[in-house]
Amino acid sequence: MRRLITLMATMLLTCSLCMAGMTNSRLRKETRFLTDKMAYELNLTTAQYNDVYEINYDFIDGIRYVMDDVLLGFEWALDDYYTYLDLRNDDLRWVLSSYQYHRFMNTEHFFRPVCITGGDWLFRVHLFYTNVNHFFYGKPYHYRTYVGGHCRGHFGEPSFYRNRYDHPHYPTPVSIRQEKEFVTHRRSDFGSVNVRESTKQRPSSVATRLSSSARSSVSSRNNSSSSRSSATTTRTRNTTRSASGSRTESSRSSSTRSGSTTSTRTNSRTTQVRSGSGSTRSSSSTGTARSSSSRSSRSSDRSSRR
Secondary structure (H helix, E strand, O other), X not given: OHHHHHHHHHHHHHHHXXXXXXOHHHHHHHHHHHHHHHHHHHOOOHHHHHXXXXXXXXXXXXXXXXXXXXXXXXXXXXXXXXXXHHHHHHHHHHHOOXXXXXXXXXXXXXXXXXXXXXXXXXXXXXXXXXXXXXXXXXXXXXXXXXXXXXXXXXXXXXXOOOOOOOOOOOOOOOOHHHOOOHHHHHHHHHOOOOOOOOOOOXXXXXXXXXXXXXXXXXXXXXXHHHHHHHHHHHHHHHHHHHHHHHHHHHHHHHHHXXXXXXHHHHHHHHHHHHHHHHHHHHHHHHHHXXXXXXXXXXXXXXHHHO
C-alpha cells in the first residue's frame, strides 16, 4: 500500500513539474498518451487515431500558455481554457461516430481532460493510467511533423475535419459552458482556484493564440443554443396556451350544446304534457255529451210507454 501511494505521489509530482514547463517534446508525449487511451477505450480506426492526435495536439498546445494564469485565478484565462476545450470537442464531433461521441462525453477524463490537484494542473487520464510509459498503439504517422496546421487558428472556419467521414456524427454542437452542470464542472475542474475580481478583460500586454474567428464561432454556437432553447420554450408556451384555449372553447361549446339540448327536451316534455292535458279534456267533453244523449233517449222511451 505504501509503495502504491509513493508511486502515485511521484507520478503526480513528475506530471506537475512537466506541465509547469512543457516543452515541445513533452507536448507530443502528453498528446500521444491521451490519444492512445482514447483510441483504446473508444475503439478508433487508424484514420481517426491520426486525426484525434492532431486535435488533442492543438488543444494542449493552446492551453499550455494559459494554465499558469488559470492557477493564478484570472477569469480571462479560464474563458480561454473553456474556449479551447469547446473548439477541441467540436472538432472531435466531426471525427467520432455518434456512438463514439456519446461514450466520449460520458468519460470525464476525455471530455474534460484537465483538472487541478495539489495546486498544479494535470491531465485526468493519468489518474486512471498510472504508467506514463505504457502505450497500447504505436506513434501516429505525423508524430514529429504535425505542428498545428489544421487548428482553427490556422485553418479557420468551419472545422478542417468536417465531412471527412461518412459515418453518422453527433448532430448538435456541444458547449460545456452552455450545459446546466457548468458550475459543477468548473468546480470539479478548478475548484481550488480563487477567481480574482475584475479580471475578465484580458490585459493588452498578454498575447492570445485564439483567432477572432475561433472565438466568434464558439460565441455563435452558444448563442444559437440559447436561441434554440428560447424558441423551444416559446413554442411550448404557445402550444400550451393554444391547447388551453381550445379546451376552453370546447367546454363552452359543450355547455352551449348541453344547454340547448336540455331546453329542447324540456320544451318537448312541456308540449307533450300540454297535449296530454288537451286530450284528456277532449275525452271528458265527449264522455259528457254521450251521457247526456243517453239520458235523453231513456226519457223519450219512458214517455212513449206511458
